[in-house]
Amino acid sequence: MQGSRGYCLEDLETGMVERFSKTVTEADIVLYAGITGDTNPLHLDQDYAETTMFKGRIAHGMLTAGFVSAVLGTRLPGPGAVYVDQSLSFKRPVRIGDTVTAEVTVKSIDSASRRVVFNTVCLVNDKSVLEGEATLMVASRAQETAAAE
Numbered sequence: 001m002q003g004s005r006g007y008c009l010e011d012l013e014t015g016m017v018e019r020f021s022k023t024v025t026e027a028d029i030v031l032y033a034g035i036t037g038d039t040n041p042l043h044l045d046q047d048y049a050e051t052t053m054f055k056g057r058i059a060h061g062m063l064t065a066g067f068v069s070a071v072l073g074t075r076l077p078g079p080g081a082v083y084v085d086q087s088l089s090f091k092r093p094v095r096i097g098d099t100v101t102a103e104v105t106v107k108s109i110d111s112a113s114r115r116v117v118f119n120t121v122c123l124v125n126d127k128s129v130l131e132g133e134a135t136l137m138v139a140s141r142a143q144e145t146a147a148a149e
Helices: 026-036 061-074 141-148
Strands: 017-023 082-090 099-110 115-124 127-137
Touching: 017 061, 026 061, 061 082, 061 099, 061 115, 061 127, 082 115, 099 127
Parallel strands: none
Antiparallel strands: 017 099, 082 127, 099 115, 115 127
16 A cells, blocks of 8 residues: 555556455444444344344345445555445355455556446355445546645
8 A cells, every 4th residue: 555545546456456354243233233224133133033044143235345345445445545336246144253354356447537446355264245346536646746735
């Protein structure tokens, strides 16, 4: 990463990869439900969740997607980049105690529009639980220099 502002457009190359890992806790799920208002009993009520196809509580899918945002916002491209678009496909449930590893890989760079496309995936025990693609706007070095003056 280049300073507290993250990578500039010119510093990025296709194939660059960064990761973030987090073990999902009971508190994470309860706090996420409180922040978002998503109190679906599938996430909060074990008795109810046992009657579903998942046979127990699962984490919010968007909580898992938030780990992708953590990588993009703090590591690659990092601070200063602006989220433009994200596609998501949920593959498997995430449960309390699962360690999720979010991984982003630079797929393509459009210097003219300053848009960078990333492949995004979240893994639990090396199995995909979420897949997608994100587009971010990334500042060029010239813009960073002008902003600093």
